[in-house]
Amino acid sequence: MIELRKADPQDCAVLHAMQVEAFTGLLEKYHDTATNPAAEPLEKVEARMAQDTTDYYFIRTGGRPIGAARVQRLAEDTCRVSPIFILPAFQGKGYAQEAMLALEELYPQARAWQLDTIKEEAKLCHLYEKLGYRRTGREELLQPGMTIVYYEKRQLPKYGERI
Numbered sequence: 001m002i003e004l005r006k007a008d009p010q011d012c013a014v015l016h017a018m019q020v021e022a023f024t025g026l027l028e029k030y031h032d033t034a035t036n037p038a039a040e041p042l043e044k045v046e047a048r049m050a051q052d053t054t055d056y057y058f059i060r061t062g063g064r065p066i067g068a069a070r071v072q073r074l075a076e077d078t079c080r081v082s083p084i085f086i087l088p089a090f091q092g093k094g095y096a097q098e099a100m101l102a103l104e105e106l107y108p109q110a111r112a113w114q115l116d117t118i119k120e121e122a123k124l125c126h127l128y129e130k131l132g133y134r135r136t137g138r139e140e141l142l143q144p145g146m147t148i149v150y151y152e153k154r155q156l157p158k159y160g161e162r163i
Helices: 009-030 042-050 095-106 122-130
Strands: 003-006 054-061 064-075 078-086 112-118 134-143 146-154
Touching: 003 095, 009 042, 009 054, 009 064, 009 078, 042 054, 054 095, 064 095, 078 095, 095 122, 112 122, 122 146
Parallel strands: 078 112
Antiparallel strands: 003 054, 054 064, 064 078, 112 146, 134 146
């Protein structure tokens, strides 16, 4: 079972180090230094943290951080997750799925959730599709063998809720 803890500006160095560890495997596989989070400088994490529309969360289990996620509030009813990651030693245990559902619960006003991932990473695509995310039809070829695919999840209002 996971818990989410909101990160503060003083957590940026830890978030950055975890991000580098989590995304290094994909960086080594695709050699994508332009968009891979493992290739980003600490200053990029700090700049995102400073945005009024951004919240970072540590994904924790057993009291220790095992990953993190950034939620960007694009509009009153629309949020975007980018990035979300689990450290390699904790991957494949369902923590990302749990974290995504917990994040969605933190923003009940959100009727739409957006994210993107690497199309060639079947496990990642399967995870998001299992959670109800649907491909928007937008894809972006970053390089041969690496395409970014965009997803969205629409939430229906709960019974009795005003729309």
